[in-house]
Amino acid sequence: MSTAETYYDRKGLLQTLGRDGLIQIILILNTIVMLGPLVIMFFAAFKTNAQIFQSPFSFPDFTNVTNIVKIWTQTNFLRYLLNSVIVTGSSIVIILTLGTMAAYAIARYRFRGSGFVLMFFVAGLTLPLKLAIIPLFILMRDLGILNTQLSLIVIYVAMGLPTTVFIMTGFIRTLPNELEDAARMDGASEPRIMWSVMLPLVRPALVISGIQNLVPIWNDFFFPLIFIQKDNLKTLPQGLTTFMGEYTTDWGVLFAGLMLSSAPVIIIYIILSRQFINGMTAGAVK
Amino acid sequence: MHGSPLLARRLWITALIVPPLAFVALFVVYPIISAFAYAFFQWHGLARGEFVGFANFYKVLFTQPYADWTVNAFLNNVLVFFALMVLQNGVGFLLAYFLWRELPGAAFHRVAVFLPVVLSTIIVGFLWKLFLHPLFGVVNISLRGTGLGSLAQPWLGQEGTALWALIIANAWHMVGFPTLVFLAGMQRIPGEILDAVRMETESEWVKISKIVWPLVAPSATIVFTLLFVGSFNWFELPYIMAGVDGSPHKATDVLGLYFYRTAFGDQSGSGQDFGAGSALAVLIFMFIAVVAGFITFRLRAREIQI
Structure with missing residues (x-):
């Protein structure tokens, strides 16, 4: 008996259509609420102050790119963008490398204390590192890396490792033993087995972990706020606060700044929405 | 060898x-x-x-003006948590239930509801700050344009509305997260169970309260716990929209802002105190750990294995 049959038989087509229609209307309204503010922002980026204040919902003249040119030429926007790319990119490469190393050892070898090592990482999952900002600030100062991008990279790696180890361990455990055993019989060394036999198989989990780390690191504001003072080292969210403060009366420029700052992540999200959703809910859906 | x-x-x-x-x-x-x-x-x-x-603990808990600030910020966090429980997790559950129907366009709605989640809180904060501007913000412009001009008000400038404006901006930003976590939970409910329920009853309410809600309990445990930890760590959105002092008159002051201000100094850069700041951090940390542990423990107990 198919689901659809029982469903329609019992309720009558009209009633079902009415209910589904109502649900559809609610979903459409919700989507308008979700996307509307971003559309208004996008339009306003091409408008003058007067246009924004008089007709915030109207279509702009998309050839008027004065605001965007201003952001491009008169602010440090490109520098901030580049800094964000450097910091986020390096952090993710290191997280995935170290995370895979630990997860591989925990998942594929039996050794004394492996349970403890996993527990050690998992404990880090739940600790809000923000509250340790005072010792972290002093630690960075003592290491002499305050006001450098290294301070951000190390904190993001430390923040990202627990979940990454957790997810990668779970995934690497599910890999079959046969390939590994066959390679071992052929006399391959352990590093060789890991690199050429097993690692190619963990790519899907690397993508999930990479995305899961990408969004919080790219968007982070708190750690740069504490660690970075030099304008040339600021990341995008932090730099945004700088030029939002400078152009307070020029609303077109403000919206253009918000639009340009959100564009990279929105574009990648639209292309890879399934991976983003899977990655960002990966810790919560299991 | x-x-x-x-x-x-x-x-x-x-x-x-x-x-x-x-x-x-x-x-x-x-x-x-x-x-x-x-x-x-x-x-x-x-x-x-x-x-x-x-x-230091005595100072932030029992001496003025710290004691009043601590209590005020804590109570604001409590309000934020319960409000977001309804506006973010409650709405998220309903949206998930609707999306679960897989009506035409569901895939698009799903992508749309999650879009704000990937944006930086800084962008969201500034965007809503501009929208809520008393004179030029799109919210008040719309109210005036539709004849509801009497409702237009300085949302972020009054003690009665400022915190709520932040809460709503946060709900807009994050509602997609619980939605998709709940949706994933619903999609794991076995088809046979649903078919059996459909034979028994036509009431959506019975279906939700007796079947769906108990069976998505693991998702609920996670989003409740994450919301709790997130609410008591709340910092970026109030920092951007209301400023480090929790204006107006500390109406939007929350523990995150208060801790930051105590440790690193307020707007004018004065009052920097690592001792009192550390004491606050420890108190917040202990509170979060104990309550989050308790929530997880209690909610886990009602989860059912399918």
Whole structure:
């Protein structure tokens, strides 16, 4: 008996259509609420102050790119963008490398204390590192890396490792033993087995972990706020606060700044929405 | 076989484990342990002074003006948590239930509801700050344009509305997260169970309360716990929309802002105190750990294994 049959038989087509229609209307309204503010922002980026204040919902003249040119030429926007790319990119490469190393050892070898090592990482999952900002600030100062991008990279790696180890361990455990055993019989060394036999198989989990780390690191504001003072080292969210403060009366420029700052992540999200959703809910859906 | 394979393997495992372990030890475990230790010392700027026992805790809990600030910020966090429980997790559950129907366009709605989640809180904060501007913001312009001009007000400038404006901006930003976590939970409910329910009853309410809600309990445990931790760590959105002092008149002051201000100084840069700041951090940390542990424990108990 198919689901659809029982469903329609019992309720009558009209009633079902009415209910589904109502649900559809609610979903459409919700989507308008979700996307509307971003559309208004996008339009306003091409408008003058007067246009924004008089007709915030109207279509702009998309050839008027004065605001965007201003952001491009008169602010440090490109520098901030580049800094964000450097910091986020390096952090993710290191997280995935170290995370895979630990997860591989925990998942594929039996050794004394492996349970403890996993527990050690998992404990880090739940600790809000923000509250340790005072010792972290002093630690960075003592290491002499305050006001450098290294301070951000190390904190993001430390923040990202627990979940990454957790997810990668779970995934690497599910890999079959046969390939590994066959390679071992052929006399391959352990590093060789890991690199050429097993690692190619963990790519899907690397993508999930990479995305899961990408969004919080790219968007982070708190750690740069504490660690970075030099304008040339600021990341995008932090730099945004700088030029939002400078152009307070020029609303077109403000919206253009918000639009340009959100564009990279929105574009990648639209292309890879399934991976983003899977990655960002990966810790919560299991 | 060459050399000692056992030793080689042990070295190999050590090489894999030690670097990541050292990283977490140095940048997560050590700072958190230090945070507890620092709270028991007096601080002169960035230099640690003498051991003072519980004096810092006494200061932030029982001496004025700290005591009032602590209570005020804490109560605001409590309000934020319960409001978001309804506006974010409650709405998210309903949206998930609707999306679960897989009506035409559901895939698009799903992508749309999650879009704000990927944006930086800084962008969301500034965007809503501009929208809520008393004169030029799109919210008041729309109210005036539709004849509801009497409702137009300085949303972020009044004590009665400022915190709620922040709560709504946060709900808009994050509602997609619980939605998709709940949706994933619903999609795991076995089809046979649903078919059986449909034979028994036509009431959506019975279906939700007796079947769907109990069966998505694991998702609920996670989003409730994450919301709790997130609400009591709330910092970026109020920092951007209301400022570090929690204006107006501390109506939007929350523990995150208050802790930051105490540790690193307020708008004017004065009042910087690592001792009192560390004491606050420890109190917030303990509170979050105890309550989050309790929530998880209680909610886990009602989860059913399918």
